[in-house]
Amino acid sequence: MALLKIRKLNGTALMPQYEHENDSGMDLISVEDIEIPTRETRLIHTGIAIELPPNTEAQIRPRSGLALKHNITILNTPGTIDEGYRGEIGVILINHGKDTFRVSRGMKIAQMVIVPIIRVKIQEVSQLTDTKRGSGGFGSTGVSVSINATR
Template sequence: MNKMSLKVERIHKDAILPRSAHSGDAGLDLYSVENIVITPGESALIKTGIKIELPEQTEAQVRPRSGLALKFGITVLNTPGTIDEGYRGEVGVILINHSKNSFTVEKGMKIAQMVVKPVWKVDIIEVEKLSSSERAEGGFGSTGLR
């Protein structure tokens, strides 16, 4: 398997570089550089103190941490959040509190995970009619619950 490099610039003295907790993990943990209280039903943009330069033809997907979701009702609001290849600003994570209790994000806390994925470039071709498929237009629960 080929390995690519992710360039990371620290823009805050307390920033922690993204890293995997285990060697086989798909995601890189993202960390907060600030203390913020998110009240029930509210969302907040959490700063990470880093900027990234993605490899060509990739994107970074920002995803929730399952432990925060299960234990505290905290998740990424626009999951997965997409960081495009050309973006060079600070990586921020929009967290939302779905619980009934306030949640304190602390400096140095793991707040989300970032997965770098390839992006396929496609040519857009307008057609008069699409090919048929077994599924056709079935969606939004069309396969049932069992």
Template sequence: MTNILNIKLIRNDAKMPYRANEGDAGLDLFSVEDVIIPSGQSALISTGIQMELPKGTEAQVRPRSGLALKHSVTVLNSPGTIDEGYRGEVKVILINHGKEEFRVEKHMRIAQMVIAPVFQVELAQVSDLTQSERNSGGFGSSGK
């Protein structure tokens, strides 16, 4: 697997994703537009980039903790998955859970993107599954 993420800027005002600090897992994604997101509403925000992911990977689009803490703004479908074969513009769905409108400004860091390996599996239909200690215990079943 190669570690090269090919990025194409499709707008003159687009910014390359980047890591704020060496060793960070996430690459910051930037808005290329000014958008107002009313309280309780969501918006699709353009980044002005397209990319070609390395074979066997996905991009996970995740919230920025600062936006979540300071403004109650987060990525709606977190983490949003971008599949290896997608070549369209990277866009981010932001939702404003805050009490006031939120202004997305051009070149603002709006999300972070983590490139992760994808484990491909073969599907097998079976009539029985092996038992486990947890079995069908679901939400809250661990008692913690």
């Protein structure tokens, strides 16, 4: 099992942890009380820095409960923490709701997932291999609606 080293930068910081044994993400926790007015963003501090295992990155992802119940999500999701970064982990939350949202110290604000990274060589070419899809994108496959109602 890979080792994630965590350094507390703030005496009130709480260690990230997996809530359940098979969870992919561990909770990140706020070390501050801060309000996020509607349609605004705030950088929320976690009070921790990490040392990732070799050839990994940390992805910072929203918490579904905050999104569903309060319209709070992460502005740049997933946020990326590179292996060499040693500064404090901050989470940029945005309030899409109609009311000011209050983040309190000790609140779970995001999830952090550690994932492997594949580094690639880069080669400029004059042509790419053809595929059935080609350059089709942005809705090129149409919109399909399937309603399966049982009465």
